[in-house]
Amino acid sequence: MTFSAEHARDGAIKRSGLGSPRFQFLKGFLKHPVMVGSIIPSSKVLIDKMLDPVDWANCKLFVEYGPGVGTFTQHILDRLAPDATLLTIDTNADFTTYLNAKFTDGRLEAVTGSAADVGKIIAERGFAHADYILSGLPFSTLPPGIGPKIAEETAAALRPGGAFLVYQFSPKVRDFIAPHFERIDRGFEWFNVPPATLFWAWKE
Numbered sequence: 001m002t003f004s005a006e007h008a009r010d011g012a013i014k015r016s017g018l019g020s021p022r023f024q025f026l027k028g029f030l031k032h033p034v035m036v037g038s039i040i041p042s043s044k045v046l047i048d049k050m051l052d053p054v055d056w057a058n059c060k061l062f063v064e065y066g067p068g069v070g071t072f073t074q075h076i077l078d079r080l081a082p083d084a085t086l087l088t089i090d091t092n093a094d095f096t097t098y099l100n101a102k103f104t105d106g107r108l109e110a111v112t113g114s115a116a117d118v119g120k121i122i123a124e125r126g127f128a129h130a131d132y133i134l135s136g137l138p139f140s141t142l143p144p145g146i147g148p149k150i151a152e153e154t155a156a157a158l159r160p161g162g163a164f165l166v167y168q169f170s171p172k173v174r175d176f177i178a179p180h181f182e183r184i185d186r187g188f189e190w191f192n193v194p195p196a197t198l199f200w201a202w203k204e
Contacts, residue, residue, distance in 0.1 A: 087111065089118065151164075182202065185199070
């Protein structure tokens with residue numbers, strides 16, 4: 001996307017009354033602080049590192065939990081095949097509305113719902129499984145029982161060979177995902193505010 005096209009799109013969003021991305025992000029954090037990992041969107045360095053292991057040529061369904069204002073979303077769409085789908089799931093309807101206004105790409109479907117219902121959500125849209133699922137949800141601060149449920153349902157929703165991509169500011173998320181995945185690769189990114197721990201959990 002060119003600067004002029006992006007500038008025009010952001011201008012249209014502002015004129016619609018939805019406000020700037022930073023305003024929406026802060027608004028979402030204030031309304032649902034335990035569901036938003038940070039009030040500062042992820043850096044491009046983190047995004048590139050997080051998405052690098054994805055086999056985009058063989059990805060038909062990519063799912064993103066907690067997309068917020070779409071910090072990762074455009075980068076995913078830029079890599080996604082023309083016939084693939086990006087499904088975003090957020091409990092905050094304000095973020096869903098914002099994404100639907102911000103992006104006109106027909107490969108994107110933004111849904112208001114819970115990541116704990118991922119299996120049901122993708123089945124309702126005619127998919128048997130997801131190839132990759134990305135999450136920046138703050139597992140350690142989610143309501144009791146929700147983190148383990150999301151980890152379990154995510155593993156069930158992925159195809160064999162698929163992966164759960166997780167970026168967190170606390171490494172404790174590994175305790176949630178380890179019981180459900182055979183192999184977990186780990187990384188760290190200093191060039192982010194705050195620095196983040198990265199996990200790629202593979203379903204083998």
